[in-house]
Amino acid sequence: TGSYFSHEHEWRRIDFDWLEASSELALQLDNAVNNTSLVLAIELVESGKVLLFAGDAQVGNWQSWGDLSWEVQDGRSGEKKSIAVKDLLARTVVYKVGHHGSHNATLREQGLELMTDPDLVAIIPVDERYAKDKKGWSMPYLPLYRRLEEKCRGRVLRADRTWPTEQDEIPDSIRARDWTDFLNSTEVHQDYIDLFISG
Numbered sequence: 001t002g003s004y005f006s007h008e009h010e011w012r013r014i015d016f017d018w019l020e021a022s023s024e025l026a027l028q029l030d031n032a033v034n035n036t037s038l039v040l041a042i043e044l045v046e047s048g049k050v051l052l053f054a055g056d057a058q059v060g061n062w063q064s065w066g067d068l069s070w071e072v073q074d075g076r077s078g079e080k081k082s083i084a085v086k087d088l089l090a091r092t093v094v095y096k097v098g099h100h101g102s103h104n105a106t107l108r109e110q111g112l113e114l115m116t117d118p119d120l121v122a123i124i125p126v127d128e129r130y131a132k133d134k135k136g137w138s139m140p141y142l143p144l145y146r147r148l149e150e151k152c153r154g155r156v157l158r159a160d161r162t163w164p165t166e167q168d169e170i171p172d173s174i175r176a177r178d179w180t181d182f183l184n185s186t187e188v189h190q191d192y193i194d195l196f197i198s199g
Helices: 007-012 017-030 059-065 085-090 128-135 142-151 176-184
Strands: 040-043 050-053 069-073 080-084 092-096 121-124 156-158 186-188 193-195
Touching (some): 050 085, 080 085, 121 193, 142 156, 176 186
Parallel strands (some): 050 092, 092 121
Antiparallel strands (some): 040 050, 186 193
């Protein structure tokens, strides 16, 4: 926490950013089902890549938004277009795994299996030893974790591991060039990991 409050890392802090959109957010939440967690899908306009931050979403959350679609203005052409959740999932390149990777935090068929972008990277905010030793929880849930490793071709970042490094063995499921690109877009620090996405 010392580095979080340091002047050098002030630009990273988001403590009060949410206040800028709080009134609009409250109105939108009043008109939509969101169960107990706010989920954000951020589309990068130039590339169409999607960053999916699932918060602590669990099965009920996923089921509530599965069939939603929106009319939006295309950032490049300016024309109206329809976007469905399935489309956002198909273009997801960063998935912040919901609820620390618990057993009911990611729908399989209507969630993870729809994430088909070959550049998919998963991020799990978890401390496995604390979850198991102190709480008796199975986090991350092993079957989910194994499937994430398959879908992401080894590119799964975890808060409890200082990884990846150049010394790590390249997973069999990924080409050496793609693994090198991944390593080059990742910076591992003592308190955090930076992941840089182009587009």
